[in-house]
Amino acid sequence: MTLRHGKDFLMIPGPTTVPDEVLRAMHRPAVDIYEGPLLETTDVCLAGLKRLFRTEGQPYIYAANGHGAWDAALSNTLSRGDKILVLESGLFATAWGAAGAVMGLDVEVLERGWRHGVDPAALEARLAADKEHRIKAILAVQVDTASGVWNDIRALRSAIDATGHSALFMVDTIASLGCMPFDMDSWGVDVALTGSQKGLMCPPGLSFVAAGPRAVKAHSTADLRTNYMDWTFRNGSVHYQKYCGTPPEHLLFGFRAALELLFDEGLEPAWHRHALLAEATRRAVQRWSEEGAMEFNVTDPHARSNSVTVVRSNGWDVDPLRSFVKDVCGVTIGGTIGELAGEGFRIGHMGHVNAVMLMGTLSAIEMGLSNLGIPHGRGGAQAALEYLAQAVKI
Numbered sequence: 001m002t003l004r005h006g007k008d009f010l011m012i013p014g015p016t017t018v019p020d021e022v023l024r025a026m027h028r029p030a031v032d033i034y035e036g037p038l039l040e041t042t043d044v045c046l047a048g049l050k051r052l053f054r055t056e057g058q059p060y061i062y063a064a065n066g067h068g069a070w071d072a073a074l075s076n077t078l079s080r081g082d083k084i085l086v087l088e089s090g091l092f093a094t095a096w097g098a099a100g101a102v103m104g105l106d107v108e109v110l111e112r113g114w115r116h117g118v119d120p121a122a123l124e125a126r127l128a129a130d131k132e133h134r135i136k137a138i139l140a141v142q143v144d145t146a147s148g149v150w151n152d153i154r155a156l157r158s159a160i161d162a163t164g165h166s167a168l169f170m171v172d173t174i175a176s177l178g179c180m181p182f183d184m185d186s187w188g189v190d191v192a193l194t195g196s197q198k199g200l201m202c203p204p205g206l207s208f209v210a211a212g213p214r215a216v217k218a219h220s221t222a223d224l225r226t227n228y229m230d231w232t233f234r235n236g237s238v239h240y241q242k243y244c245g246t247p248p249e250h251l252l253f254g255f256r257a258a259l260e261l262l263f264d265e266g267l268e269p270a271w272h273r274h275a276l277l278a279e280a281t282r283r284a285v286q287r288w289s290e291e292g293a294m295e296f297n298v299t300d301p302h303a304r305s306n307s308v309t310v311v312r313s314n315g316w317d318v319d320p321l322r323s324f325v326k327d328v329c330g331v332t333i334g335g336t337i338g339e340l341a342g343e344g345f346r347i348g349h350m351g352h353v354n355a356v357m358l359m360g361t362l363s364a365i366e367m368g369l370s371n372l373g374i375p376h377g378r379g380g381a382q383a384a385l386e387y388l389a390q391a392v393k394i
Contacts, residue, residue: 004330011361012334013145013175013308015197015204016351018254022202025257026250033247039239041252048259049208052177052200052267053192055184057212060234063248066174068229069193069207070096071103073170074137075224076231077191077215080104082136085126085167087118089151090144091338096172097139103224108135114147114339117303120159127163137168142182143175145198145346146338148298148310150180157188168215174198174207178262179274179307179350190215196251199274199307201258201351206251261352271306276391277349277358278306280384284362285311288369290377297344307350310336318345321368328371329364355388 010017031038042061049059062068078084083106086097091114097107110126112118118140127135138160143150153171160169170191173182178199184192189212196206211219211231219231227233228244240246262270282296282304288311289295297310318335322345325331334346347365349358362381369376 002328004326004328006330009331009357009361011348011353011357012332013198013346013348013350014195016199016201016348017353018203019201019258019261019352021261022254022257026254028250028253030249033240033249034238038247038249038252041256042239042242042247044256045252045259048256048263049210051263052194053173053184053210054182054186055192055210055212057184057210058216058231058235059208059210060231061243061252062207062209062229063205063243063251064207065197065204066172066193066195066207067099069174069195069209070099070172072207072209072229073191073193074100074103074105075222075226075229076211077168077218077222078105078136079221079223081106083108083134084137084139085110085135087123087138087140087151087156088112089116089118089141089149090114090147092144092146092172092174093139093141096141100139114149115297115299117149117151117300118156120152120155123156124159124162127160127165127167130165133166135165135167137170139170139172141172141175143173143180143305143307145175145308146310146336146340148296148305148308148346149303150176150305151303153182153189154187161188168218175305175307175350178267178270180271180305184210184212196255199350200255201261202254203251205248206255273354274306274350276388277353277355278304278309279391280355280358280388281309281347281349281362283387284366284380284384285309287378287380287383288366288376291375293375294344297340307348308334309347309349310340310344311347312340312344316374318342320372321345321365321374324368324371325364329360329367331361331364333361333365359385359388
């Protein structure tokens with residue numbers, strides 16, 4: 001028996017649900033890439049990125065996923081043999097560092113594991129020991145979707161400032177931009193990057209990089225620059241140079257529509273919506289965890305992200321639960337990846353998601369736990385409902 005015949009819910013940590021308005025905006029003919037409405041679309045998208053990142057720096061648009069943005073950030077600012085310090089909190093900062101190793105960078109990982117946010121004190125100690133400032137860049141993610149960790153970027157910047165270190169501070173906001181506060185300029189971030197397919201509610205295929213003044217200065221001497229990624233070429237006067245060739249027109253049409261949706265809601269209200277939905281999810285998981293069969297991956301509540309919640313299954317197979325939720329209820333939740341592969345599930349609550357979608361997801365999971373006889377504390381969905389009801393009480 002199935003209950004899924006209706007609108008399916010995609011509740012994984014990316015790609016996320018694409019709004020109908022974005023899909024409609026993409027359903028249009030191609031246009032001239034040298035003049036006309038596409039030039040205005042580019043201007044709107046670039047201005048929107050500055051507003052999203054909260055920066056006066058220069059944004060760039062790439063027809064690429066987040067890995068392309070990683071390459072763009074590194075190749076435009078660093079030189080072969082430069083040392084970079086990677087701040088571990090899950091899969092993705094270390095993967096970014098691995099990309100740098102392929103490019104010829106000297107990679108050091110400040111180890112922290114997958115259950116904690118980066119420790120600012122440990123960062124400060126490591127930088128203080130680097131008397132010669134051999135470290136040229138520091139790489140961090142604001143949210144790691146593999147672990148569910150949220151990192152306090154302001155605290156990390158304070159740790160860097162306490163040592164007077166000159167390294168560039170680079171931050172991946174792929175799983176956080178549009179979902180929670182980020183302020184590139186006031187937080188002292190030199191390079192920020194993100195992707196289109198999570199909080200920005202678009203199909204995969206676009207990534208974005210913003211360069212602050214120190215990154216622009218470093219670019220003038222970087223020797224890892226490549227034709228496609230190069231900021232100098234993309235600063236050229238001809239429109240197609242902004243994309244190093246033919247622009248990804250239909251993705252840009254969709255991104256413009258997504259920006260309109262996000263700005264119509266307001267960034268602060270969007271952050272608040274994500275905070276409420278995330279806390280409701282945590283209330284449910286906390287209740288389910290009472291029987292000991294599952295637990296949060298992130299042990300420190302302060303370091304749990306507002307865009308994805310990662311749950312560890314303590315010894316039981318999660319595949320039947322994910323299959324039940326999808327095949328019977330029409331809800332897709334994520335599996336765990338990397339060193340947690342097969343050891344839990346992930347609930348994405350970012351982007352184009354509301355209370356009904358979240359409550360449906362939590363109810364489907366709880367139905368699956370009961371149906372499959374998986375030990376769990378009862379009333380998780382009810383706990384989430386009661387929290388949201390109180391949070392929006394008029």
